[in-house]
Amino acid sequence: MFFTKNIIRNLVIVAVLCIVYSCSYAQIQDSTRPSRVSAASAALGQDTLVSYIVKKVESYSFKIKRDQSTIKRDIKVAPIKEALPSIKKTLDAFSKRLNEKGRPMNLRGLNTSEIILQENSDRLLDLQSTLNDYFNTLVLDNISLKQIRKDKLLRTYVSDTSLRNQMQSIIQNAIELDSTQKSILAKVTVLKNKVSVILLQSNDIISEIKYLTANVKIRMWGQEDESIFEDRPSEYNQSLTAITLSSLYINAKVLGNYLSNKWDSISFAFLLFVFIVFWCYSNIRRVKKMPEAKEVLAQVFFLKRSVFAACLMVFFTYLPFFFQNSQMSFLHTCELLRLISLSYLLYPFLSKSFKPIWFIFCLLWLYLALDDLLLDPALAERWMLIIADILLIIICIKILKNINDIFIKVANSPATKPLVIFCMAISFLSLLFNISGRPTLAKILGVTAIQSLFIGITLKVFSTIVIESIYLQSEAYKESKFSEFINFKILQHRLKKFLWFVAIIVWGISLLIDFDLYAFESNRFNLFLNANRAIGNMNFTYASVAIFIGIIWLSSIISSIVNFFFNQQRSKDVIKKNTIGSMMLLIRLAIWSIGFIIAVAAAGIPLDKISIMLGALGVGIGFGLQNITNNLVSGIILAFERPIQIGDHIEIGNKAGVVDEIGVRSSKIKSFDGSDIIVPNGDFLSQHVINWTKQDRRKRLNFVIGVSYDSNLNSVKEIIEKTIEANENVLKENPPIILVHDFGASAINIDVFFWVEDLFIANSTKTRVMIEVYDNLIKNKIVIPYPIVTVLQENKETDNKEVSDTK
Numbered sequence: 091m092f093f094t095k096n097i098i099r100n101l102v103i104v105a106v107l108c109i110v111y112s113c114s115y116a117q118i119q120d121s122t123r124p125s126r127v128s129a130a131s132a133a134l135g136q137d138t139l140v141s142y143i144v145k146k147v148e149s150y151s152f153k154i155k156r157d158q159s160t161i162k163r164d165i166k167v168a169p170i171k172e173a174l175p176s177i178k179k180t181l182d183a184f185s186k187r188l189n190e191k192g193r194p195m196n197l198r199g200l201n202t203s204e205i206i207l208q209e210n211s212d213r214l215l216d217l218q219s220t221l222n223d224y225f226n227t228l229v230l231d232n233i234s235l236k237q238i239r240k241d242k243l244l245r246t247y248v249s250d251t252s253l254r255n256q257m258q259s260i261i262q263n264a265i266e267l268d269s270t271q272k273s274i275l276a277k278v279t280v281l282k283n284k285v286s287v288i289l290l291q292s293n294d295i296i297s298e299i300k301y302l303t304a305n306v307k308i309r310m311w312g313q314e315d316e317s318i319f320e321d322r323p324s325e326y327n328q329s330l331t332a333i334t335l336s337s338l339y340i341n342a343k344v345l346g347n348y349l350s351n352k353w354d355s356i357s358f359a360f361l362l363f364v365f366i367v368f369w370c371y372s373n374i375r376r377v378k379k380m381p382e383a384k385e386v387l388a389q390v391f392f393l394k395r396s397v398f399a400a401c402l403m404v405f406f407t408y409l410p411f412f413f414q415n416s417q418m419s420f421l422h423t424c425e426l427l428r429l430i431s432l433s434y435l436l437y438p439f440l441s442k443s444f445k446p447i448w449f450i451f452c453l454l455w456l457y458l459a460l461d462d463l464l465l466d467p468a469l470a471e472r473w474m475l476i477i478a479d480i481l482l483i484i485i486c487i488k489i490l491k492n493i494n495d496i497f498i499k500v501a502n503s504p505a506t507k508p509l510v511i512f513c514m515a516i517s518f519l520s521l522l523f524n525i526s527g528r529p530t531l532a533k534i535l536g537v538t539a540i541q542s543l544f545i546g547i548t549l550k551v552f553s554t555i556v557i558e559s560i561y562l563q564s565e566a567y568k569e570s571k572f573s574e575f576i577n578f579k580i581l582q583h584r585l586k587k588f589l590w591f592v593a594i595i596v597w598g599i600s601l602l603i604d605f606d607l608y609a610f611e612s613n614r615f616n617l618f619l620n621a622n623r624a625i626g627n628m629n630f631t632y633a634s635v636a637i638f639i640g641i642i643w644l645s646s647i648i649s650s651i652v653n654f655f656f657n658q659q660r661s662k663d664v665i666k667k668n669t670i671g672s673m674m675l676l677i678r679l680a681i682w683s684i685g686f687i688i689a690v691a692a693a694g695i696p697l698d699k700i701s702i703m704l705g706a707l708g709v710g711i712g713f714g715l716q717n718i719t720n721n722l723v724s725g726i727i728l729a730f731e732r733p734i735q736i737g738d739h740i741e742i743g744n745k746a747g748v749v750d751e752i753g754v755r756s757s758k759i760k761s762f763d764g765s766d767i768i769v770p771n772g773d774f775l776s777q778h779v780i781n782w783t784k785q786d787r788r789k790r791l792n793f794v795i796g797v798s799y800d801s802n803l804n805s806v807k808e809i810i811e812k813t814i815e816a817n818e819n820v821l822k823e824n825p826p827i828i829l830v831h832d833f834g835a836s837a838i839n840i841d842v843f844f845w846v847e848d849l850f851i852a853n854s855t856k857t858r859v860m861i862e863v864y865d866n867l868i869k870n871k872i873v874i875p876y877p878i879v880t881v882l883q884e885n886k887e888t889d890n891k892e893v894s895d896t897k
Contacts, residue, residue, distance in 0.1 A: 140248055147253065150238050150260050157231040157267055161274065167281065170217050174284060177210050181291050188298060197530055197606065198418065199465030200303045202344060205417060207296045209347055214289040221285060225278045232271045238264045310530035317527050318472050330470040337465045341419040348417050355412040363405040370397045373562040386565045391500055392435050392551060393558045400555050403431040407552050422459045429455060432551060439500045443492065447485055454478050455540050462537045472529050475536050479521040482540055486514035503550050513543040538604040545600045549593040557585060638689045645685025649678045679726070721755045724771035728752060734774065734781055739849050741780040742773060782849055788821065789849045791856045795863065796837030798873040803830065806840065809870055813862045814844050819855040821845040837875045
């Protein structure tokens with residue numbers, strides 16, 4: 091029995107081993123050769139499975155080709171490898187310069203170094219972003235590639251040899267592509283690490299330069315060097331010539347890099363320049379063809395001298411304002427080109443004694459602008475600055491002594507004297523600070539002194555050119571509606587005030603740039619504008635208030651322009667009804683409404699705050715704004731119902747005239763004696779209005795004439811009818827009506843009625859008809875009697891009455 095149990099147990103073990111072996115053998119067979127169609131596949135059908143595999147093969151082939159094209163982007167990595175050594179070399183050079191013993195870089199050198207390093211840092215960030223994008227793309231491609239390799243469908247046995255070869259090719263390509271991707275990922279990772287290390291070094295140097303810049307700005311107010319008479323040349327690293335050449339090279343490189351990324355702004359500014367040149371040329375050409383060209387051009391100086399030079403000066407004046415945080419090398423380049431064009435424009439208008447002074451002034455500006463670009467200090471630089479300050483002070487004294495003899499024909503500006511005094515004072519301070527051992531502050535003040543005077547002259551000429559260009563436009567097209575709109579005689583005074591305001595702002599900004607305070611002050615101003623403020627529960631910023639007011643102001647200007655160009659403009663002889671002008675109220679209301687909505691959205695004012703404002707406005711209306719609201723609502727009603735239109739002849743109360751303008755709150759009536767009557771819109775709805783031209787412009791006229799009792803009334807009627815019908819202004823379709831009015835004391839009174847086509851000629855036509863009727867009646871011996879008065883006189887002595895007739 092024990093033997094039997096052992097036999098059974100052994101048989102069970104052998105059976106289990108056989109089952110395990112058969113399963114293992116089946117798995118080995120599946121892994122070594124393509125599997126046959128499964129039961130499920132057989133159920134689907136061989137054709138359906140092949141079609142599904144074909145679609146899979148096409149999809150995988152497309153993915154592999156796309157990944158292979160991504161691999162080819164490795165070409166873009168090569169420029170990064172080539173760019174890193176030059177960037178690293180630049181950083182090492184700056185690091186070495188900062189660690190050198192001797193005098194540190196001056197303020198301009200530190201600012202220029204920060205610009206160059208910041209550009210390199212921005213470039214490194216771009217390279218880092220490119221590498222990160224490339225790395226992430228490779229990782230995602232590798233993940234999808236692994237899914238392709240794991241797809242068992244590619245190992246399914248199919249009878250089609252071509253399809254089977256394609257499946258095997260996809261597997262092989264996926265294995266090779268996976269290996270290539272891993273290799274490139276390793277290279278990109280190494281390159282990313284290098285870029286990160288260099289970027290970290292760049293940021294460290296930028297932080298050190300910012301610290302040194304702040305330190306220089308603090309130290310420049312104290313004595314940073316010995317007196318110029320005690321200073322030693324051995325303490326300076328380079329000569330003035332070497333510093334000048336290297337500074338020019340570096341500034342040229344900085345300028346090229348700066349302008350390479352500003353082509354969009356440069357292009358827009360240049361297109362504006364082309365438009366200004368074309369505009370001025372066309373106006374001057376048109377004026378020269380006019381009979382009074384000589385008188386008109388006598389008021390023009392700079393544009394008559396040279397349109398191109400004047401426009402070029404304007405171009406280099408406004409060009410820096412198209413760029414944010416303009417670099418000093420760029421500013422001085424624009425100023426140099428502006429000085430050349432300005433000298434060409436001013437030369438004929440300078441007096442003979444001031445022409446050499448202007449030449450010396452230009453040389454001084456050229457040196458101080460060059461000195462402002464030097465990146466390292468030099469002892470000779472301090473001595474040259476002393477000479478420049480002394481010469482500038484002498485020029486200022488010369489100008490003050492002969493301030494009325496500077497220009498010929500061109501009027502002096504009232505700001506000339508204070509500007510020259512300011513320049514002389516700043517130059518004197520620069521001289522003192524330089525001698526006492528404050529070269530940085532002395533250099534800043536010296537450049538600021540000559541810049542203040544140069545910018546003042548520039549803005550004077552710029553303003554004159556602007557006024558001259560608008561004057562030429564008004565004269566060239568003085569018969570056009572645009573010239574009537576700008577009305578140069580009135581605009582000139584306003585424009586001068588506006589240009590004065592702009593000039594003061596530009597002059598102040600230029601001084602801040604020269605003092606190297608523009609960035610600091612602009613940040614403070616931005617913080618002031620954007621700081622959150624509160625009134626009760628309402629939060630706001632001054633920037634949002636300024637935006638709101640600015641858009642509302644712009645809406646009012648657009649409304650005025652639209653109203654002017656489309657409103658009724660009366661001629662001296664004829665007043666016609668204008669339907670378009672009557673719609674101006676609706677158009678202006680639409681402009682105001684759209685402007686208000688845009689202003690609210692731009693200022694970021696919440697709608698719940700608007701509801702509070704409207705609620706407060708409702709309270710105001712309830713207390714004291716009833717009349718204003720009544721007139722505003724009445725204006726809207728007039729715009730929609732249109733009981734009156736611009737050009738209508740109306741009577742309201744005891745006032746009569748022609749509707750000249752329909753406004754939002756009030757309307758204007760032009761009376762027949764030439765006065766303007768302002769009528770609140772509410773009166774047009776609350777009072778009786780007689781509109782003589784609501785339907786048409788025809789009007790019925792009448793007059794009364796008396797004939798003697800001896801006259802033949804039928805003959806009189808016939809004569810009057812023929813006379814009226816002969817007048818060309820009398821309507822023929824409405825024949826005149828002649829009626830016997832009454833029997834007067836000395837004559838039979840006859841009423842005459844007739845119609846005229848236009849209300850405007852009613853009075854003149856009536857006068858003419860009455861004269862013609864009178865002449866024809868007299869010609870036909872119809873007597874028009876004088877009034878007869880009978881006077882009775884009583885004689886008390888005789889009690890007799892005497893009757894006498896008098897005419």
